[in-house]
């Protein structure tokens with residue numbers, strides 16, 4: 001939070017085109033160590049695309065993104081290093097449907113970090129406990145509720161020991177009664193000092209955890225401020241209109 | 248709530264699929280299968296000459312038929328995997344080679360391919376008939392398998408690959424550990440159907456002097472002149488096997504549907 005803290009993520013002049021569509025225009029965002037940044041904005045405003053640029057699920061059309069001192073050029077090994085440092089949680093969970101909860105969590109540590117099975121499973125059990133699913137390690141995704149799947153997905157991302165976590169609308173595919181269990185896990189993470197970039201319109205989470213809020217519209221980062229600044233006193237007319245819409 | 252998408256792909260033609268809803272004791276499958284078995288038991292008892300002699304004569308051929316079928320399907324699976332991966336490759340040259348292979352092979356009748364490998368290429372080098380047969384069958388079915396693999400891989404939701412990449416896996420690791428294991432489950436029934444189709448098509452290799460089931464029948468008939476009786480038995484034996492395997496495929500499909 002403090003200005004002097006190290007910058008974990010630096011998004012510098014990033015643009016992304018899909019053909020003629022400019023999904024992200026000249027975005028500049030810095031995230032300090034331990035900071036939780038919330039990204040809001042209307043549908044199609046480029047929130048997901050910006051997030052996916054950070055771990056290079058999308059290639060950049062222009063600009064640079066740094067994670068600590070790693071700068072992903074176009075080399076595959078740099079991109080993989082970035083992905084090891086950056087965890088991602090998707091709206092649709094994307095759990096590996098042929099693997100149990102435990103298998104989902106241990107796959108990447110075993111294949112990427114070459115951990116032994118014993119080591120990876122010990123870590124995975126610890127993570128499952130942390131997200132409150134110790135009794136579900138042998139369950140397949142199809143046997144879990146949406147909220148449980150998303151918590152496994154968070155544990156799976158954490159198993160790589162990331163420095164930064166990206167969340168793309170992690171609760172918007174969930175039934176209302178399951179939203180809280182996922183947000184609670186995210187709140188815990190934020191309190192423990194995880195650096196987080198979160199696309200979400202959950203106001204409760206925003207108020208409780210966000211250090212900064214970013215408003216995006218038509219690919220542009222229109223406004224960055226504290227939750228109080230953005231939610232109570234937005235500078236931009238478009239931010240105002242959007243907030244009236246969702247509040 | 249976002250349902251985990253059930254992945255299904257189209258079943259290829261060429262095989263008899265028992266109707267799942269037919270629970271009746273006299274289902275079409277049961278009538279055909281047990282009828283065929285009954286004939287194979289009753290005919291030799293009622294009329295040992297020639298049926299018993301025929302039944303003693305053809306087991307070698309059945310063995311050959313299965314040798315051709317099983318070897319070809321195993322090689323075709325391997326070719327199909329490579330062709331399927333080639334078809335979805337983002338490397339243009341690889342993609343083109345795979346696509347040309349699939350298109351060319353699928354555009355030429357299997358019988359012509361058999362002639363081509365054995366007789367046409369036979370002008371330059373001679374292959375044992377059995378080897379030529381297996382090469383022709385597996386190259387041909389490899390192309391169809393390639394399409395099954397391609398469709399299977401593409402039926403896996405793209406979030407699976409993205410999640411694997413986001414965890415730091417390479418594309419190759421993601422393919423091996425995430426995409427292909429799921430693909431195999433999806434394509435098991437269509438592969439089973441290809442196996443049945445191949446079993447039937449393997450009768451074509453009899454023209455290359457491979458002593459398969461059909462060829463053994465022909466050998467028997469041409470000596471005994473009992474064409475009607477011999478080919479009746481040959482047809483029934485093929486039928487028993489294809490019905491048996493199609494039941495197996497249907498059972499497999501049902502299990503996968505239940506998400507086992």
Ligand SMILES: Nc1ncnc2c1ncn2[C@@H]1O[C@H](COP(=O)(O)OP(=O)(O)OP(=O)(O)O)[C@@H](O)[C@H]1O
Pocket residue numbers: 018021022023041042043044045046047048049050
């Ligand atoms: N793979 C793609 N190919 C082409 N256009 C795309 C692609 N992904 C996104 N876009 C376009 O880029 C723009 C930004 O999309 P993006 O998904 O980032 O928006 P978003 O803010 O996440 O929206 P939502 O709230 O609906 O998730 C949209 O106009 C979208 O149609």
Ligand SMILES: [Mg+2]
Pocket residue numbers: 047048049168
């Ligand atoms: Mg989005």
